[in-house]
Amino acid sequence: MxxxxxxxxxxxxxxxxxxxxxxxxxxxxxxxxxxLLAPGDEGAPGGIARLxxxxxxxxxxxxxxxxxxxxxxxxxxxxxxxxxRQRLAQLRDMAAPPPRPAAEPGPLPEPERQPRAPAPVAARPAPRPVAESRPAAPRAEGPAPDPVDADTLIRALNFPDGPDDSLAIAALRRALQDGNHARVLRAAQDVVTLLAGQDLYMDDLPPDPAPPAVWRRFAEGARGSAVAALGGIRDGAALDIAAALLERDEIFRDTAHHFLRHFDAMLTRHLPDMDDAQIAVLAETRSARAFMLLGRIAGVFG
Missing domain, CATH: 1.10.287 (Helix Hairpins)
Incomplete structure (x- = not known):
């Protein structure tokens, strides 16, 4: 606070x-x-009266x-x-892309001295019936944004440390331009914010590091005891708080399962292209710590 x-x-x-x-x-x-003002009674009051x-x-x-x-x-x-609510608004403001400058209006055309006669109605093409009309060709848009590299995605998944963390803010804005990344980042942000509301901060939960090979097995579809090392957060108080939220709070439960699905899909897409050093850094991000905490409670890792 x-x-x-x-x-x-x-x-x-x-x-x-x-x-x-x-x-x-x-x-x-x-x-x-x-x-002081009550009239005095004759004799000593009884026990019930004193009580x-x-x-x-x-x-x-x-x-x-x-x-x-x-x-x-x-x-x-x-x-x-x-x-x-204020922290959540600040995070969303930092993640929002900067507003684009409005294009300056060009000079208005000078009015013509001789007004043109309106075109005759017969010269206008009649509209085609809806059933016969063909879909309009898509208008050419600007070039598609470049794919987000692994280092930028990892930095975005850790979220900015504050308004002065310009590198993380730029990485978050860049990653949010991709629809798949935007979904997992917003889901992770919601989970981390809800846990922080219970005084449960990801910075206070360093996990036991899992070998990169275990992360790769998980991305390939392995579940249960084969990837049990991913449940590396063993703080008993944190596990109890998160388990109680999953059990009692329906909003948190839906948010947590939504986050687990999108983070799982993100790992499947991008982990094969990361080297061991990048996987180790990814495992230390705030989003990955929330994934390991909630995945352990949900039984994803056995």
Missing amino acids: SLVARIATVAQRDAITATGIVLSGVWLFLVALFW AVVVGTILPLALIWLAVRTARAIALLRAEAADL
Whole structure:
């Protein structure tokens, strides 16, 4: 959470606490006022009467502070949700391609001095029926973008470290121009962002490195125990959090399976063209760590 969001959250929680203190003070003042102004009873009060007085004094205080605690928790959750939305918007803004400059309008043609006579209606070709019309030939577009090289794709899969990471931002923009890459990158971004909302950051989950040969077997279609080394993230707390999300959160479950399918397809397409050094760097990216974490929970690696 950013510093500004933390300050705002602390200030809001302090205001809630102050409200609880004020309400508690008002209640105790009313109890004391009632105690002083109530008419005295003859004889000592019984045990039930004393119990009723104690419960009537303490129970409202307990309810006040229960409400204070709930309000503080809600304020914290709202601040984390707002910060998460802001981070997601920043990542999407950094990944968006730069706007193209608008073409300058050319000079308008000078009006003719002699107005031309409109063409006769008979000279215009009659429209063909829909059934007889042929599809128009596709208009020639610009040259297709060059294929994304492996180093650019790997850098994009790791995502920028911040607004100053110009190389990663340029790689992400370049990779998003390819439809297949755009799908896997957006799916990875959604998963990484949702996990970060649970304080589960990929930078804190270094995996046990798997040999490049195991990655190649996976790209060739091997599953189960043959590629078990790919489940190299063994952080128990991270596995428990991700497993709980997959079990309880339907949105996260759909997002995670969508990401696993697209990352699997990306490996099948590009891993045969990568050398061992590139595969080792790919395995350290944030997207690959999320794939190893979720794939281990989903049983992809046995």
